[in-house]
Amino acid sequence: MPISIIQKRLNALPNTSGIYLFYNTQKELIYVGKATSLKHRVKSYFCGSKGKGQSRPIEDMIHEVVNIKWKETDSVLEAIILEGYCIKKEQPKYNILWRDDKSWNYIVITKDEYPKVKTVRQHEFDNIKFQISNFKFVFGPYPGLNSKATMQILRRLFHFSVCKLSKNHTPCFYYQLNQCLGVCTGEITSKQYQEKVIQPLVLFLRGNKKRLLIHLKKDMIVASKVHQYEEAKRIRNQIFSLELIQDVALISEGFFSKRTPAKKIKSFGRIEGYDISNLGSTGKVGSMVVFIKGVPNKSAYRKFKIKNVDGQSDVDCLKEVMTRRVKHLEWSLPDVFLIDGGKPQINCVAHVLKQENIYVPVVGICKGTERKHNDIFFVESTVPQETKARQAFIKAVACAKPILIRVRDEAHRFAISYQRKLRKL
Numbered sequence: 001m002p003i004s005i006i007q008k009r010l011n012a013l014p015n016t017s018g019i020y021l022f023y024n025t026q027k028e029l030i031y032v033g034k035a036t037s038l039k040h041r042v043k044s045y046f047c048g049s050k051g052k053g054q055s056r057p058i059e060d061m062i063h064e065v066v067n068i069k070w071k072e073t074d075s076v077l078e079a080i081i082l083e084g085y086c087i088k089k090e091q092p093k094y095n096i097l098w099r100d101d102k103s104w105n106y107i108v109i110t111k112d113e114y115p116k117v118k119t120v121r122q123h124e125f126d127n128i129k130f131q132i133s134n135f136k137f138v139f140g141p142y143p144g145l146n147s148k149a150t151m152q153i154l155r156r157l158f159h160f161s162v163c164k165l166s167k168n169h170t171p172c173f174y175y176q177l178n179q180c181l182g183v184c185t186g187e188i189t190s191k192q193y194q195e196k197v198i199q200p201l202v203l204f205l206r207g208n209k210k211r212l213l214i215h216l217k218k219d220m221i222v223a224s225k226v227h228q229y230e231e232a233k234r235i236r237n238q239i240f241s242l243e244l245i246q247d248v249a250l251i252s253e254g255f256f257s258k259r260t261p262a263k264k265i266k267s268f269g270r271i272e273g274y275d276i277s278n279l280g281s282t283g284k285v286g287s288m289v290v291f292i293k294g295v296p297n298k299s300a301y302r303k304f305k306i307k308n309v310d311g312q313s314d315v316d317c318l319k320e321v322m323t324r325r326v327k328h329l330e331w332s333l334p335d336v337f338l339i340d341g342g343k344p345q346i347n348c349v350a351h352v353l354k355q356e357n358i359y360v361p362v363v364g365i366c367k368g369t370e371r372k373h374n375d376i377f378f379v380e381s382t383v384p385q386e387t388k389a390r391q392a393f394i395k396a397v398a399c400a401k402p403i404l405i406r407v408r409d410e411a412h413r414f415a416i417s418y419q420r421k422l423r424k425l
Contacts, residue, residue, distance in 0.1 A: 009068045010046065013039040016072045017079045019086060023067040030064060031094040032086045034079040038070050057098055075245035077153055078209065084142040085207055095143070105147055106140035107154075107205060113190045114183050115198050117160045119147040139205040155179055157241055158201045161193070178357050204242075213239060224329050232329050237357055240333040244269075268400055269293055272334040273411035274349075276306075276317045277419045284309060285422065286321035287415035290334070294403050296410060300331075303418045314341065315348050322352040333360055336397075338407045342366040343378055350380045363397055365408045375405060 013020075020042050022031040035041035045062050073079045087095050104122035109115045115136060122141060125132060132138050142150075154160070155174070161183040163172035174180040181196060182188045188196070203212040216239050223232040271291045278284040284306035290297045304324060309316045318339070325331070337353075337360055339345045346364035353360060364378040379394055397404070 006046070006066070006068065010039075010043055013042055013068075013070065014072055015039045017074075017076050018070055018072040019079055019083045021069040021071075021086070022065040023069070024064045025066050027067070029086075029090050029092050030061070031058065031092050032083055032090070033058075034076075034083040036076055036079075038072070042068065042070075058094070061094060074209070074243075077150065077245055078207070080142055080145065080150070081139070081205060082207055084140045087141055087143070099141075099143075103144050104141040105145040106138055106142070107150075108135040108139070109137040109198065109202070111136045114161055114164075114193050116162070117151070117154065117201065119145070119151060137202055137205075153245070154201070157238065157245070158197055158204070160197050160201060200238075209242060213242060216242075220329060229329075233356060236329050236333065237359070240358075240360070244335055268335040268396075268403075270332060270334040271336055271338055271404070271407050273338040273340070273407035274318065274321060275340040275408070275411035275415040276314045276321070277412075277415035278306075278312060278314070278317065279419065279423070283419055283422060284312075284317050285415055285419045286317060287411050287418060288321070288325060289407060289411045289414050291403065291407050291410075301414060303414075305422070315344050318345055319348050319352060322349050326352065326356045326358060333358065336360065337362045338404055338411070339364045340366070340408050340411055342376070346378050346380045361393060363404060365404065375401075377401065377404075 015037050017034075017036050018038050019032055019034050020038055021029055024030050033041070045058055071082060073082060086092075099122070106120045106122070106125075108118050108120050110118070111134070155162075156179060159174075159179050159181050161172075161180050162174065163180060163184040165186055166172075166184050169185045172180055172184040175182065175184055181193065183193065200212055200216070203209075203215070216235050220232050220235040220239065223229075223235060269292065273287075273289045273291070275287050276284070277287070286304035286306060288302040288304070290300035292300075302325070304321045306317050306320055308320055318341070337349055339349055339362060341364050343364070346362045349362045353362070362380040364380075365375050366378070367375065377397060379397055
């Protein structure tokens with residue numbers, strides 16, 4: 001394949017996470033890699049070495065590459081999983097040749113009554129204790145896996161247990177964080193644990209996230225219909241977490257090329273904007289508008305007539321609106337809640353979400369005191385202060401300010417129009 005064809009393939013690479021596959025003249029797959037940005041990572045291999053003795057091993061074989069393919073993923077974590085699946089299935093020449101037993105890791109699931117989820121290094125399989133046949137499931141290999149960060153993310157997504165049933169049924173640390181379904185307290189049977197935790201995790205690690213989401217959405221509907229609302233909420237929150245996996249921790253640990261974390265965070269796919277409008281102590285209404293990828297989705301707009309607030313209090317009105325909104329399990333959760341207001345308003349919304357175990361960031365916008373268009377942004381993120389993930393989210397908000405302002409203005413317009421309609425009636 002002429003170099004011009006290779007160049008065309010390089011130019012077509014997307015700026016998303018995923019895996020890339022290199023093929024030789026015999027159409028053999030010779031190398032698989034992962035990236036936060038396929039375009040950035042793959043192009044870097046064709047720039048030549050940076051000096052004598054400084055080239056990466058893959059650059060020494062790049063002349064063998066005559067074709068490039070790739071597969072995009074929704075997250076870094078899924079790129080890791082897909083890379084491991086391809087290496088295990090295809091056994092690419094250079095992945096095997098450059099294998100480092102210390103850096104190749106596997107995710108295993110034990111055969112216990114309440115199966116444990118662990119990571120095992122390649123060289124540990126030489127130990128009889130870690131023989132593959134001793135585990136119920138083995139996934140990988142995952143080259144250069146950051147085991148700690150990966151397991152933290154998987155635990156948040158699937159709530160697998162690291163505890164045992166205690167004699168006094170004492171809740172474990174993760175139970176208090178809503179990341180344990182109650183193995184320690186005896187609230188969940190082994191069969192339920194297999195169905196709610198292990199089976200979904202296995203589907204995900206096999207690369208079947210789409211199929212998993214279909215199953216979870218059906219389970220959520222069934223749970224809601226039989227009035228198991230807490231279970232329906234749990235599943236809804238899991239669906240949201242899977243649809244927008246927050247895996248900035250994996251990026252910052254040196255898995256991939258060093259890039260600004262904010263660039264990895266996707267543009268907010270679904271934004272819900274809220275505003276309260278009132279005419280004195282009467283005529284209080286709330287609005288909810290929805291933007292999908294920057295475009296208003298008017299069929300998803302909702303109007304709220306305030307029922308339980310006496311007097312004039314935007315914060316109390318907003319609390320009522322959000323409390324009613326989160327009861328609708330059939331409505332998809334957004335990537336961000338956008339509120340017309342400052343700290344009192346976003347703190348109010350964050351409190352309502354926390355009570356429902358919903359971990360979606362909240363952004364507020366209020367007008368400055370000096371100029372009409374001097375908008376001030378407030379961020380209530382779901383991650384702690386001074387972390388790379390929070391800093392990345394704040395940068396993402398800064399990049400998305402124009403669309404967030406549009407959402408705020410549309411929520412305001414929709415609330416005013418609803419109030420005027422009620423006044424005419």
